[in-house]
Amino acid sequence: MTENHSPNGKSQELVITRVFNAPRELVWKAWIESARLAQWWGPKGFKMMVAKLDLRPQGVFHYSMQAPNGPEMWGKFVFQEIVAPEKIVFINSFSDKDGGITPNPYMPNWPLEVMNTLTLEESNGKTTLTLRGGPINATELQAKTFEEGRPSMQQGFIGTWEQLDNYLAKNS
Amino acid sequence: MVEYILNLNSIFGALSDPTRRDILSRVGDKELSISEIAKFYQLTFAAISKHLNVLEKAHLILKRRQGKQQLVQLAPAALKDASEYLKHYESLWNDRLDSLEQYLEAIQK
Numbered sequence: 001m002t003e004n005h006s007p008n009g010k011s012q013e014l015v016i017t018r019v020f021n022a023p024r025e026l027v028w029k030a031w032i033e034s035a036r037l038a039q040w041w042g043p044k045g046f047k048m049m050v051a052k053l054d055l056r057p058q059g060v061f062h063y064s065m066q067a068p069n070g071p072e073m074w075g076k077f078v079f080q081e082i083v084a085p086e087k088i089v090f091i092n093s094f095s096d097k098d099g100g101i102t103p104n105p106y107m108p109n110w111p112l113e114v115m116n117t118l119t120l121e122e123s124n125g126k127t128t129l130t131l132r133g134g135p136i137n138a139t140e141l142q143a144k145t146f147e148e149g150r151p152s153m154q155q156g157f158i159g160t161w162e163q164l165d166n167y168l169a170k171n172s
Numbered sequence: 173m174v175e176y177i178l179n180l181n182s183i184f185g186a187l188s189d190p191t192r193r194d195i196l197s198r199v200g201d202k203e204l205s206i207s208e209i210a211k212f213y214q215l216t217f218a219a220i221s222k223h224l225n226v227l228e229k230a231h232l233i234l235k236r237r238q239g240k241q242q243l244v245q246l247a248p249a250a251l252k253d254a255s256e257y258l259k260h261y262e263s264l265w266n267d268r269l270d271s272l273e274q275y276l277e278a279i280q281k
Contacts, residue, residue, distance in 0.1 A: 026280070040268070041268065041271075110180060111181050135180065
C-alpha cells in the first residue's frame, strides 16, 4: 500500500497507493466538489465548512474543521495543476480564517506546507489512487516557479525506508 | 520554533540527494575523515565539502577536528525527527483514504 519508489525507479518520494471500488469519475468528484470533500476529508466527528473553492492553478480551497466540543481549525489547498479527471497537484497547509498559512496547532514544529500530487487511474471499474507528497519550502518553490515559468516540485524526500531504518537501527 | 520548522525542511532537502544519502550511510557505520569520504566518489573535494555543509546545516552530521583532519559522523536525532514526521504523514493519509473508501461505498449503495 505504501512504497517509496516513483515509477522511474528514483527513490525520492513518499508514495501512497490505494484501489477504490468506484469509477474514476466518482472518485474525482469526491475530491473536487466541496460538499463531497466535506464528507471524508476531516477527522471523524469533525464538521467541515468550505469558505472558498477556486479550482484552477493558484486557486485556493479554504476550509474550516470544527472539532466536536473543540476549536475551529482552518486549512487550505493552493492548487498548482489540475487535469480532470486524473490529476491534482496542490500545496496543503493549516490556515486561519483570513486564509494565511499557520503551523499545525498540535505539532508547531512540523513543516508548514506539504506538496501533494494526486493521480487517478481507472481499470475495470476500479480506481487506483496514487498520492505523492511531502514537505516543501514555499519560498524556494516560488523562486523556482518564477525562474522556470511552471510549477516544479522540490524533491525533498528521504531515499528508501530501508536506508532510513538501517541508519536508525544502527545508530539508536 | 521557527528554526525547527525550517530544519525539518532542510533535512528533507539534504536527503533528496543520492550522494548525500550515500555519505550518511557510510558515516552511520563509523566516523570518517573528509578525505576518506571523498575517496568513495568521483567528485572534487570542493563538491564533497559542499555536500557535507548541507548535511551539517541540517544537523544530520557532526564534524570534529582531530589534528589536521576533520572527522564526520552521523547525527541520528535529525533523521529520527524526519522519520517520525513521515510516519505521521503516512498514517494521516491512510486514515483519510479509509474515510474516502467508506464514503465511496456509502454513496454507491
